[in-house]
Amino acid sequence: MDHVKLSAHNLNLFFGSKQILKNINIDFGENQITSLIGPSGCGKSTLLRCFNRMHDLSADARIEGTIQLNELDVYDKKNPVTQIRKRIGMVFQKPNPLPKSIYENLSYGLNIHQFPKDEIPGLIESALKESYLWDEVKDELKKPAVKLSGGQQQRLCIARTVVLRPEVILMDEPCSALDPISTRKIEELILSLRKDYTIVIVTHNMQQAQRISDKVAFMYLGELIEYDSTENIFKNPRQELTKNYVGGHFG
Numbered sequence: 001m002d003h004v005k006l007s008a009h010n011l012n013l014f015f016g017s018k019q020i021l022k023n024i025n026i027d028f029g030e031n032q033i034t035s036l037i038g039p040s041g042c043g044k045s046t047l048l049r050c051f052n053r054m055h056d057l058s059a060d061a062r063i064e065g066t067i068q069l070n071e072l073d074v075y076d077k078k079n080p081v082t083q084i085r086k087r088i089g090m091v092f093q094k095p096n097p098l099p100k101s102i103y104e105n106l107s108y109g110l111n112i113h114q115f116p117k118d119e120i121p122g123l124i125e126s127a128l129k130e131s132y133l134w135d136e137v138k139d140e141l142k143k144p145a146v147k148l149s150g151g152q153q154q155r156l157c158i159a160r161t162v163v164l165r166p167e168v169i170l171m172d173e174p175c176s177a178l179d180p181i182s183t184r185k186i187e188e189l190i191l192s193l194r195k196d197y198t199i200v201i202v203t204h205n206m207q208q209a210q211r212i213s214d215k216v217a218f219m220y221l222g223e224l225i226e227y228d229s230t231e232n233i234f235k236n237p238r239q240e241l242t243k244n245y246v247g248g249h250f251g
């Protein structure tokens with residue numbers, strides 16, 4: 001791996017007394033797409049949410065171990081969570097645009113982070129182009145975002161993340177609410193974003209994992225069982241559990 005962008009070391013997570021993540025160690029390479037796969041409830045989303053401190057407000061969540069973004073200790077209380085989330089953005093399962101216009105969905109974060117006012121229109125245009133949405137919305141930027149189709153809303157949510165120029169984008173099953181055509185569009189978009197961002201994506205869709213990822217991490221019951229190139233995970237897994245899962249024998 002050329003350059004490690006994001007990593008977890010000896011990561012344990014407990015909800016109350018129940019241990020959900022067990023000693024996770026993983027390095028994500030810069031400008032790589034990594035899929036997290038595994039049966040329902042194995043902890044994929046919980047792990048993803050650790051990377052940008054989404055558990056901060058869950059009173060019953062306890063995290064041990066470290067997460068690093070380059071040299072930065074993500075859980076060092078000196079680092080405000082808003083800054084962490086600017087650098088490590090997130091896209092959720094269901095498109096969740098703000099109940100505002102298309103334009104305001106993008107200007108919102110830029111204003112919070114005090115980007116210069118005169119740069120905002122240009123940044124919004126670039127983010128919409130980068131997210132394959134510009135041509136469809138350029139003449140109706142004042143339209144309420146909720147009036148877009150589901151697939152367009154998800155591309156808007158991706159644009160809302162990239163407009164802040166993050167380093168990492170976390171995606172939690174971003175296509176699960178979409179039809180096959182919208183899904184393909186988002187997959188193409190994810191592939192095109194790889195040149196600028198490091199992407200970690202939770203997916204249930206094995207074909208999707210094969211189509212878009214450089215590396216795949218297979219989790220089972222809170223443990224990271226195997227982490228390797230996409231080709232090795234699907235064609236030549238080292239672990240019996242991985243083989244059974246990607247072979248469709250359980251999950």
Ligand SMILES: Nc1ncnc2c1ncn2[C@@H]1O[C@H](COP(=O)(O)OP(=O)(O)OP(=O)(O)O)[C@@H](O)[C@H]1O
Nearest residue numbers: 015020038039040041042043044045046047058204
């Ligand atoms: N806030 C919470 N409080 C307590 N338990 C939780 C909480 N969030 C998740 N869990 C539990 O943690 C475990 C892992 O859940 P998680 O959503 O990470 O799994 P997953 O692999 O992403 O599953 P799926 O593929 O179904 O989304 C499950 O047993 C779940 O019930």
